Amino acid sequence: MNAADKTVVAGAATADALRFLAADAVQQAKSGHPGAPMGMAEMADVLWRRHLRHNPADPHWLDRDRFVLSNGHASMLLYSLLHLTGYDLPIGQLKQFRRLHARTPGHPEVGLTPGVETTTGPLGQGLAHAVGMALAEKMLAASFNRPGHDVIDHHTYVFVGDGCLMEGISHEVCSLAGTLGLGKLIVFYDDNGISIDGDVKGWFTDDTPRRFAAYGWNVIAAVDGHDAAALDRAIIDARSQHARPTLICCKTVIGNGAPTKAGGHDVHGAPLGVDEIAAMRIERKWSAAPFEIPAPIAAAWDARAAGRASQAAWGARFAAYRAAFPELAAELERRSAGALPAGLAGQLAQLVREPGDLHNKVATRKASQVVLEHISRQLPEFFGGSADLTGSNLTNVKASRPVQRDGSGNYLSYGVREFGMAAIMNGIALHGGYIPYGGTFLTFSDYSRNAIRMAALMKQRVIHVLTHDSIGLGEDGPTHQPVEHMASLRLIPNNWLWRPCDGAETAVAWQAALQRADGPTCLVLSRQALAPFGRTAAQLGAIALGGYVLVDCAQPHVVLIATGSEVEIAVAAARQLALEEVAVRVVSMPCVETFYAQDKVYRESVLPPGVPRVSVEAGVTWFWRAVVGERGMTVGIDSFGESAPAEQLYAHFDITPARVAECALAVIRGR
Secondary structure (H helix, E strand, O other), X not given: OOHHHHHHHOOHHHHHHHHHHHHHHHHHHOOOOOHHHHHOHHHHHHHHHHOOOOOOOOOOOOOOOEXXXXXXXXXXXXXXXXXXXXXXXXHHHHHOOOOOOOOOOOOOOOOOOOOOXXXXXXXXXXXXXXXXXXXXXXXXXXXXXXXXXXXXXXXXXXXXXXXHHHOHHHHHHHHHHHHHOOOOEEEEEEEOOEEOOEEHHHOOOOOHHHHHHHXXXXXXXXXXXXXXXXXXXXXXXXXXXXXXXEEEEEEOOOOOOXXXXXXXXXXXXXXXXXXXXXXXXXXOOOOOOOOOOOHHHHHHHOOHHHHHHHHHHHHHHHHHHHHHOHHHHHHHHHHXXXXXXXXXXXXXXXXXXXXXXXHOOEEHHHHHHHHHHHHHHHOOOEEEEEOOOHHHHOOOOOOOOEOOOOOOOOEEEOOOOHHHHHHHHHHHHHHOOOEXXXXXXXXXXXXXXXXXXXXXXXXXXXXXXXXXXXXXXXXXXOOOOOOOHHHHHHOOOOOEEEOOOOHHHHHHHHHHHHHOOOOOEEEEOOOOEEOOOOOOHHHHHHHHHOOEEEEOXXXXXXXXXXXXOHHHHHHHHHHHHHOOOOOEEEXXXXXXXHHHOOOHHHHHHHOOOOOOEEEEOOOOOHHHHHHHXXXXXXXXXXXXXXXXXXXXXXXXXXXXXXXXXXHHHHHHOOO
């Protein structure tokens, strides 16, 4: 079909293809959200068929436009778009909507469905991911483009609903997007005025256009979200903006097309019903059976030829770029593939082995900064930041340059936006070309938690630097002293938490975080200085296994297991017990997840079966009960902290060598 023929079937018919696929799939699944896909059908039709630059045959094309459905409950809209435009998502998968092992789950999941750029569902986070994607695009363009060679030049488009903009994270990230001038970020606000509880006028009366104008955005207000021509004009206007992100406010009717249910909250999250869909077929003059698309409409949607042509044109430009700048081209390809530079692992291993700053008595947050200095010299894609705590997290290095509105820089002060920072980092990682890390206090990881969970679910390499890790931070008191946070973060599947006890373990923890390409890592670091430990070459190599024998004896009567600052306490307890002729093994376990990923033979070589155990960590004790077993005991803190110097707090809460020794004797004697 030629362009003229496509124009003939454009508009209502192509948008209705989206409506009926969504309605039929939700009806067949007997659950889902038909209202938003039906209300956003024209928005999607105009964007995807007239403006979105993508190639269904290559969902990972480097310079494709990104599309994010932040209101992820409208997933059938996205699945319909992917199917109709030619991605590897056959109609059979749409018929399996919300069924086990289908590529069409209830909410979009990156890595599962071809063409899905990010996992969405928790409202507002897709918008935050899009901000990260747009920031990554801008920075890559600033780093790699050269006059006459714009090899990075794409837009990030987002659909959001009322719920996304009610979430506080939308304020965090959109405020920052305006400050950074992310001109290639275009957000469509599906303003249908309905959420699950009904008409939002009872709880959401913000003047959204003025809100975004105050952020420094270009705002296109009062667009009829069902008028294709008006939508087209708005997108052209938005694409002409280069210095500001754009919000297109689209007034829509939820469930548009449903004869009796459109406009009400009943259409939000339940099937329309067979009678309503039948009436809609009559009213919309849609004679095709469920899941069938008339050939002319299917041809109008097919984006495969246009996608191949777009990518081929870009490929020719990239070939010219490679000829002119071969080193830059190779570096861009390496970074886009997520491969680490050769030699980085060796340099970090050397840093661990050789005497230096890491082998002095030093806070692990400071040891982390020492390691960061070395990493930053070898890893140009390293992108750092902090949520207004740079001087405390020590996340900056000599090579750190603040991000500017022109896209230059490699370090972002996110402001007091912990959740926004974590979610933006997810977007940066999803886009590719950068490895993001960001810092805050461990206690404030509560703000970041859902974004950390999303990174784990999406298997993204994102690194969280979480300092001031215990009651050891002292006088700031219980509001700032984390006690339950390590246990909470360890519960997130596919999230790794490293709590190193000194500089050597800190360097290994950073290396593990960088090498881990399939999930996030939380580095939990101390404010107070910690003494270094001497190790053999074998012990240094074993750190990477997550848990290893730090102090040993021939036939241990008891095993003391500790992390971070409490390793020092466990070693002191072992010395005390040695005076009583008690044989003690001390195990440092900086990463429980990594240790339990090792085989049974290794685990039992470190924690021999039948030998009683005592755990020592300045946090809630229940997490360790499964590790120490029924015969074991735990030393920690099962209450909130207090405001006092660190050494007084450890004594007050009885996290001391004497207490550890007492517990060790108790488990040896069977209590």
